[in-house]
Amino acid sequence: MANNAYHSLLASLPHLDSLFDCKQLPISRFQLDQRLSALGFSERALLNEIEQQMEWGNEAPARPEQNSTAQEFDLIQHAHSLINRVNSPDLAALLNWRLDVRTVVAALRKRMRGEKAPGYSRWSFGSRREFIRRNWNAPYFNLEHRFLWLPDVAKALEQGHSFEAEKLLLAAVWQHLSAEAAKQRFSFEAVVIYVLRWNVLQRWTSYNHEQAIVRFDQLVEQALGQYAAALPE
Amino acid sequence: MEHFVIALGWLGTFAPVALGAVGSAIGCSLAGQSACGAMLDVESGYGKFVGLSAMPSSQVIYGIVIMFSLMGVGVSDATAGALFGIGLLTGIALLFSAMYQGQAVAAAISASKNKPEVFGLSIAPAAIVEGFAVFAFVFALVLGASIVA
Incomplete structure (x- = not known):
């Protein structure tokens, strides 16, 4: 994509204002993909890879022939190769920061489960994995x-x-x-x-949305009253 | 050597138009692409975006006026050096001011698309850049008038 064509693409995207006040997405995924089609093939592929890697709650792809450690290792390798392929120091720093967040939260969860510090340095991704391993017992x-x-x-x-923890993390990432x-233009x-x-x-x-579905189900049950039990599962 | 000096004189005479045109083309292209993008995202007010995106075209107009002014002096051994210096440097000033004005306009379009009430204020950076182009334009005319044939 020509450098200057980012102007039309970015100007066509609606402003993302506030995280917690947002009730509805300002642009649907379908529309977003349509606008992103202005990107070149290689940029689109790289963007997809970054999205997959950074996606909230992204897990290693289920591969029954591998055990969980091997899957983790694959994921870590993939993250490292992705950062090496990103041809921008700003973007590499951003991806490392995001991976650091995931690593530090994973470390918190592991420590809460009583696990000891990982025995090898490439136990996770991000630029601070070794620092976290060395400071495992520090608050x-x-x-x-x-x-x-x-x-x-x-x-x-x-x-x-x-939920509170997730909300804090979302706010920090946002x-x-x-x-x-x-900083970017x-x-x-x-x-x-x-x-x-x-x-x-x-x-x-x-x-x-999920909360709305739960609430909707409650209201339906309330409205149906004693007949709710007669409904099929 | 004499021909070379004369060639430099002509280069200086036409440089404000040529470099101004390059700058205006780049600036209007950047701003125009932003305007096109913004039009996908808004329901009305397209005209103001298109109008704003034409802002960097003023540099080439300044270049044309300077060219006529310098041509009036006439290219000769005595004037070629002065024409070259004034024309080339004014052309460079017009080139960069148009390019950066295009970027300022693109940012203004992007900002005013999301927040229409800042439309007037968002043009201020682009207007300031225009001011610098006007400085180069006015003082090129003043200096051009002082060249003694």
Whole structure:
């Protein structure tokens, strides 16, 4: 894609304003994909790979012939190769930051389960995996000054408030991406950051959607009263 | 050597138009692409985006005026050096001011698309860049008038 063509693509994308106030996505996935078709083939492929790697709750692809450690190793290898292929220091730093967030949360969960520090350095991805391993027993892995939200997330996880922890993480990722978006102007990096922000927004609005379905079911049951039991499963 | 000096004089005379045209083309292209993109996302007010995207075209007009002014001096051994210096440097100023004005306009379109109430304010950076192009234009005319044939 010609450098200048990012102007039309980015100007055609609606502004993503606020995370928690958003009730509806400003642009659907179908429309977003249509607009992103202005990207060149290789850029689109790279963007898809970044999205898959960064997607919230992304897990190793289920491959029955491999055990979970081998699958984890594949995922880590893939993340490293992706960062090496990204031809932009800003983007590589952003991807590393996002992977660091996932690593530090994974480390928190592992430690809460009573697991010991991993025995090998390539136990996860991100640029701080070795630092986390070396500071396994320190409160918040000595990263509380780097990740200001870490103590709150750790407390929420300890108290079993998973939704609260997820909300804090979403807010942290949104804030970081918004700050990075402000630094970029009409470039591939700006497109990637937009799509990652859209994914965070989509994640948040889907939570509300799920909540709405639960509430809808409650209202239906309430309305049906004693006849609710007569309905087929 | 004499021919070379004369050639430089002609180069300086036409440089404001040529470089101004290159800059305006790049600036209008950047701003125009933003305007096209913005039109996909808004339901009305297309005209103001298209109008705004034409802002970097003023540099080539300044270049044409400077060219006529320098041509009036006449290219000779005595004037060629001055024409070359004034024309080339003014052309470079017009080139870069048009390119960067295009980027400022693109940002203004992007901002005012999302927040229509900032339309007027968002043009300010592009207007300031225009001011620098006007400086180069005016002082090229002043200096051009002082060239002694």
